[in-house]
Amino acid sequence: MSFIPTALNLPQYPFKITLKESRYFIFDEVRKKHLILTPEEWVRQHFIQFLILEKKFPKSLIQIEGGLSLNKLQKRTDIVIFNTHGERIMVIECKAPAVKISQATFDQAARYNSVHKTRWLVVTNGLMHCYATIDHKEERFVFIKDLPEYQFL
Numbered sequence: 001m002s003f004i005p006t007a008l009n010l011p012q013y014p015f016k017i018t019l020k021e022s023r024y025f026i027f028d029e030v031r032k033k034h035l036i037l038t039p040e041e042w043v044r045q046h047f048i049q050f051l052i053l054e055k056k057f058p059k060s061l062i063q064i065e066g067g068l069s070l071n072k073l074q075k076r077t078d079i080v081i082f083n084t085h086g087e088r089i090m091v092i093e094c095k096a097p098a099v100k101i102s103q104a105t106f107d108q109a110a111r112y113n114s115v116h117k118t119r120w121l122v123v124t125n126g127l128m129h130c131y132a133t134i135d136h137k138e139e140r141f142v143f144i145k146d147l148p149e150y151q152f153l
Contacts, residue, residue, distance in 0.1 A: 005042055006097060008126035013049040030062055039096030043126035044078055047094060057081060057150040077112050081120070081150075089153060090120035101128045110141075120153065 005017070005024075016027035017037060024037040026045055035041055048064070051057040063080040079092035093109035095101065101123055109123045113134070121141070123130045132141040 005037070006039075008043065008046050008097065009128070010046045010050050010126060011054065013046065013053070015045060028064070030059055030064055039098065040078075040094055043097065043124060044094040046126055047092065047124055048079065051079075051081075051150075055147055055149050061150075077116065080116065080118075081153075083153075088116045088118045090122065091116050091118050092122040092124070095123070095125040097126045099125050101125055101130055106130060122147065 018025050025034040026037045026041060027034050028045065030048060048062065052059055061082040065076050065078060077091055078094040080088050081090035083089045091109060091113045095105060106123050109121055113121050117136060119134055121132045121134055131147045132143045134141055
């Protein structure tokens, strides 16, 4: 049986959810395909809509589940945001709602970002969202309360 969607600390969006062979699928508007609805995918799809509809992020500058090589291991980044010059500016790590946002989850996202070296890092489980800017020269994070709209990044 597939994951049953639960309420998140994000606005509700009218997703296209279908049931096929006793599994739920959600339509990803960015990748233009149906994906198995897992708890993490539920969070990812909500956060993508939040970025597009609430924070005015251009759909065309959002990359979902891009690959990266970290210490000779193949990993994937949940969401990477680009600027209009094609430079990576934000890494977003999505977790299932049952996964607590802890130092360990933030450190995982920071390790992924050590490859991308973006200025912004976001970690969310759909219930809690951590937003940080990164000063790579000083090697420090500055946590902020709310994510600004795309034009103010």
